[in-house]
Amino acid sequence: MQTLNADVLIVGAGIIGASAAYFLSRQGKRVLLCDAGQSGTKASGVNFGGVRRQGRPLVQMPLAARSHVLWSRLSELIGIDGEYIRSGHLKVAFTPGDLERLKQYNAMVATCGLDLQLLDDADVRRRYPWLGPELAGASLCPEDGHANPRLVSPALAWAAQQAGAVLMEHCRITRSHFDGTHFVSDTADGRRIRSACLVNAAGAWAGTIAQMFGDAVPLGEIYPQMGVTEPLPPIMNVVVGVQGGGLYARQVARGNIIFGGSRARSVDPGFARPSHQSVSLLLTRLAGLIPGIANASVIRFWSGVEGATPDLNPILGASATIPGLFHGFGYSGAGFQVGLASGEVLAQLIVSGASPIPIDAFRIDRFAADSGKLHTPSSHAGKRNTDEISISK
Ligand SMILES: Cc1cc2nc3c(=O)[nH]c(=O)nc-3n(C[C@H](O)[C@H](O)[C@H](O)COP(=O)(O)OP(=O)(O)OC[C@H]3O[C@@H](n4cnc5c(N)ncnc54)[C@H](O)[C@@H]3O)c2cc1C
Known part of the structure; x- marks a missing residue:
């Protein structure tokens, strides 16, 4: 041997x-x-x-802050830019209750360097007119963003x-x-x-x-359901997530919108596949959040296996x-x-x-x-x- x-x-x-x-x-x-x-x-x-600090629990903030510094040096570390962009991360609230939860979160992480900005419904409509009309407000983390994994x-x-x-x-x-x-x-x-x-x-x-x-x-397993549309004209200028979960989306430079938020299923231990239920749930939520892309073609769905703790x-x-x-x-x-x-x-x-x-x-x-x-x-x-x-x- x-x-x-x-x-x-x-x-x-x-x-x-x-x-x-x-x-x-x-x-x-x-x-x-x-x-x-x-x-x-x-x-x-x-x-x-998603390369985001917003939404993480307080105990993860020091780790996320250090990573934020390392991400800023990504090209130097790995030799390519990895399509990393600090586009901003917008967490939207559909209800006044969810907006209140965003306010409480923002107060909790106020000293963590996220520079969160709370927006009311009028601010959101003015700054992000491509979002659906049903929003109570949002929280923007200007330096969070996304990259190509x-x-x-x-x-x-x-x-x-x-x-x-x-x-x-x-x-x-x-x-x-x-x-x-x-x-x-x-x-x-x-x-x-x-x-x-x-x-x-x-x-x-x-x-x-x-x-x-x-x-x-x-240690449990989770299988986040993902999808990607055909290339579309530029519409999203920020990564979007929803308070309480259920949907997140980003648009890449080529125009495709990548989205996720529901759960796929495991067919065999260690493998995951999209399911009819997780796909249709996701498409309904996406059309509600960004009505302008409701008729876009989705070119691929996939999932992955992730370890989760209680x-x-x-x-x-x-x-x-x-x-x-x-x-x-x-x-x-x-x-x-x-x-x-x-x-x-x-x-x-x-x-x-x-x-x-x-x-x-x-x-x-x-x-x-x-x-x-x-x-x-x-x-x-x-x-x-x-x-x-x-x-x-
Ligand atoms: C669909 C999906 C969407 C996600 N979205 C986000 C996001 O937007 N933002 C975010 O921050 N995180 C996100 N995550 C979570 C993030 O991807 C993971 O937390 C992270 O990639 C975990 O990295 P890892 O190195 O621990 O695991 P992995 O990337 O799974 O790597 C573990 C490796 O161990 C190897 N391995 C296992 N057993 C053995 C063995 N016995 N011998 C040798 N090798 C072994 C496997 O082959 C594998 O390559 C997402 C996860 C999924 C699945």
């Missing part, structure tokens, strides 16, 4: 694993970045592309390689244990990897890796059981924006033993009392009804 040695083995080359690989390699660590498939093709490559996430894995990481694609980790000094991990194609540290960035599949070390977590916050930090083991997963539909900073945090934990960003709210052992729902890889027991979770973008 071939044995490979590394300072750090990273399981999963999505945005979290690739970012960790990038920052670790830049600091001289020998990194093996393994993916069961191809880098950046799971959640990190198929997501909506199909470009950004694989390019980050490429940048990690340029920095010295070794990327091993089609390399599934099937077994791993800690022998007292090192992690010994076996791959499906018969190789063995010895590493001083191990980063579990396996996305929706990370519960299986965590469980190999006794770090059981109640409190919708990620698991980010050291293992509760094994020294040298670190987790970064469970982003619950919102890991694209915070992905860059999450990888940096994982690298800082490994290199210096501490994170300059508060991550206590993301400890893996915060669910210890929730033992009834712990992830069981074979039974899919952590899976939740996808409609229970309304992620507001």
Whole structure:
């Protein structure tokens, strides 16, 4: 059996694993970045592309703020602009009650640097005449925006390689244990990897890796439903989300409008497909929000698989059981924006033993009392009804 040695083995080359690989390699660590498939093709490559801080819980703000800085340096980090645009993110309210909730949120995050602007219904009609007439108001975050995940996430894995990481694609980790000094991990194609540290960035599949070390977590799966229209004349000058969830949309430079907000379904564990119900729900909501595109042709629908935790916050930090083991997963539909900073945090934990960003709210052992729902890889027991979770973008 071939044995490979590394300072750090990273399981999963999505945005979290690739970012960790990038920052670790830049600091001289020998990194093996393994993916069961191809880098950046799971959640990190198929997501909506929303790069937004608005709407996140307060505990995520320091991480989102650091990512905001890293996104501003995206071209320097990954060598391409990734179609990243700070278009602004507009969260609309259909009812006075929802507008009140936006006001409360804005007050809660007032010191977080989002510069949120509350707009009444007249402001919204004047500034965004392409939105439907039924709105009570909105909140604008001028520096939030969007990017192309199909470009950004694989390019980050490429940048990690340029920095010295070794990327091993089609390399599934099937077994791993800690022998007292090192992690010994076996791959499906018969190789063995010895590493001083191990980063579990396996996305929706990370519960299986965590469980190999006794770090059981109640990780569920969600399948956000996505669609894209034919190219249309420029109409949207901002990314739009809805208070309370249910719809989000953005228009790219080529004219296509990308949208999401309902939930697809899982056909097999680890795979998701659009459903008639999720597609028709989404189309109805889209025509209500942007009436001018009600007759546009939709050229593609898709979905993806994302790991979700009960409190919708990620698991980010050291293992509760094994020294040298670190987790970064469970982003619950919102890991694209915070992905860059999450990888940096994982690298800082490994290199210096501490994170300059508060991550206590993301400890893996915060669910210890929730033992009834712990992830069981074979039974899919952590899976939740996808409609229970309304992620507001
Ligand atoms: C449809 C959709 C829309 C979304 N929209 C947004 C959005 O607009 N904004 C936002 O911020 N977030 C969004 N998200 C969430 C965001 O995409 C994810 O939180 C983020 O990409 C998670 O990154 P990851 O690296 O943890 O996971 P992934 O990208 O899923 O990567 C995990 C990788 O681990 C690999 N892997 C798994 N098991 C093993 C193993 N045993 N051995 C080796 N490799 C393994 C997989 O092959 C995979 O490539 C969305 C997600 C989806 C699915």
